[in-house]
Amino acid sequence: MGATAQGKGSGGGARLLANKERILALWEERLRQEVSAAAGESHALLIDTLPVLLRQLAEAVSSQHPRRTATEGSTIAEEHGSERVRVTHFRLNDLITEYMLLREVLFAVLEESEPLSAAERNTLNASLDQAIAEACTGYVLVNEGLREQVFATLTHDLRGPLSAAKVNAGLILRQPSGEQVPRWAARVADSIDRADRLVQNLLDAMHMRMGGRPALSLEACDLVDAVRQGVENQQAEHGERFVLVAPEPVWGCFAPELLRRAVENLVSNAVKYGASSRPITITVRQGHGRAFILVHNHGSYIPAAQQARLFQAFQRLPGAEAGGKRGWGLGLAQVRGAAEAHGGSISVDSLPERGTTFTIDIPKDAPPLKDI
Structure with a gap:
């Protein structure tokens, strides 16, 4: 769990707060360079919950605050992981990479002028390890939820047009020479088109979530x-x-x-x-x-x-x-x-x-x- 409140230092937390914006800027620059999914995202989406996490890291290394690790009593890291699924194209390894980059930038900035104490280093490392684990948990839970949503909604939404096509095809089979055959046939074609649009949209969306683009037939x-x-x-x-x-x-x-x-x-x-x-x-x-x-x-x-x-x-x-x-x-x-x-x-x-x-x-x- 990291150092106890009595064993924590006090200087690292103040330095962290004083350099918070610089840490975020350096981290964002590294992230855009090393994670392709981050290159085209807006500043606001990339930063996400990290300003709050840095504040809680400063609290964790402060002897005056009861927080023992940055995520103790907080869901901030899990929310960060879940948002990476919902609003970016980050893969799970991209999520882990961004935290590793944050660790590197954080220690480089905080130890420019003087080294952190052993207790501060232990607390920061324990906090970041825990944040990675919780962020990955949030990512996986939302990702699994999306798969379930895709399955349930696809099953429900496909049933409508396919059922309509089946009904009208049945009418044609029963009355192949009937006056309504052209209208029934048009309904079959329309229902199949609706089902095709749904499937194509799903395939395109899943392809884009993996960082690709729809194939062009120019x-x-x-x-x-x-x-x-x-x-x-x-x-x-x-x-x-x-x-x-x-x-x-x-x-x-x-x-x-x-x-x-x-x-x-x-x-x-x-x-x-x-x-x-x-x-x-x-x-x-x-x-x-x-x-x-x-x-x-x-x-x-x-x-x-x-x-x-x-x-x-x-x-x-x-x-x-x-x-x-x-x-x-x-x-x-x-x-x-x-x-x-x-x-x-x-x-x-x-x-x-x-x-x-x-x-x-x-x-x-x-x-x-x-x-x-």
């Missing part, structure tokens, strides 16, 4: 055609709610199937959360060698504080969960993957007065990134 094509097909597929399911604005063809080298599914996910999201009495507008335009797909809906807006979570797989906003909207946070993750695979990005603009607009912004010529 071809010279008109982006408007891919968008139109995605909108028409949604019209078959949701009716004539959509307005496509595309004043001219947008020719380029794209993966049309991947972008079609991205459009379907954005449009489906707009149907789910937008005002049912207002149209959903899909705009395709180009400029400066780039192509843009904008999907706008009126109605509920997304607070700025929640926007960073939107494109993480298996993440749903509190309002969606509280409102009883079904889903499991895969659609927007697929959209982000499709945009980034083309060398572009996805952004959101949401205000109560103007509604919500998602924008896919990609270069018109994607081949330089096809092997990434």
